[in-house]
Amino acid sequence: MPRPAVPARSNPPAAVEEVDTSFLETLLGYNARRAALAVITVFVERMAPFQLKPVDFSVLSLVRHNPGITSRQLCTALGILPPNLVGMVNALEKRELVARQPHPRDGRAVGLHLTARGEKLMRDAEKTAAELEADFAARLSPSELRNLITLLKKVYS
Amino acid sequence: MPRPAVPARSNPPAAVEEVDTSFLETLLGYNARRAALAVITVFVERMAPFQLKPVDFSVLSLVRHNPGITSRQLCTALGILPPNLVGMVNALEKRELVARQPHPRDGRAVGLHLTARGEKLMRDAEKTAAELEADFAARLSPSELRNLITLLKKVYS
């Protein structure tokens, strides 16, 4: 039988002066999400001149370092679902940053390659990404940054 | 003048055997996002019995440790926009986990409190969250986990 929705400690209708987040701050997920959000926010700002969102950057970077990569391989590597990648690649193709070429051995698949324009853009964009790392290293100290990345990899692999 | 969308290195239409993600793995944002995703995925599974999504958990946990907290304070602490919090709190109120009470000093504001049912649920849910931490400590070693959380806090604060 449903009980009435009455506060557990109903007597003092107190006000909260400063919010206590100490319990949440003990949780790895909470801290990882907030850190990811902080970094990605800066990333978005720095990539705006290139008109690249984080996903676009990841896609183009993988294409750059894996010329001929297929959509399926991109989806697996980045955790994107195939239907959601189609529109991204179409947009990047319309901007003449990537080009689709027939796969040498599999007639169903399509290999993705950077165009000269895409190569030029990504050379600058990856340089910008590397500079962002350097800036966070200032917040952290180079060895702490290396340590952090090592630990993060242990978490997700 | 627009150049034709021709691959930069067009000669060998090569296939990619194994995807090289080494550049992305040097980036803090990429690693932080993947780690957050990994932890949150497990979190979602473990919280399913309580029918709590990560946001619901965060909201209820802050209400638990800050009885009388206002919507505005929740939004600021969790980075949620006010219009998007309304529906969550309504749903939690309908489940009789939280109750709204008039704010003692500000007639515009509403203080949020856990009901007895909400208190009981969150006692178990926070215990489950703490166990999840312990499981990840197994992946990492307790001192590495503490170190990781410390470094993550440095990143976002």
Place this chain on the structure above:
DNA sequence: TATTGTTATACTCTATAACTATA
């Protein structure tokens, strides 16, 4: 005049089912 809570609404992101062409 500014702020809290709210509604309405739009835009993005993510997820599922189903089709086609090749294997």
Place this chain on the structure above:
DNA sequence: TATAGTTATAGAGTATAACAATA
């Protein structure tokens, strides 16, 4: 029969503008 790419579409998450009540 299974897989790569695609389409259509639905749902969740996130964003802005505007309003009523109160400060």
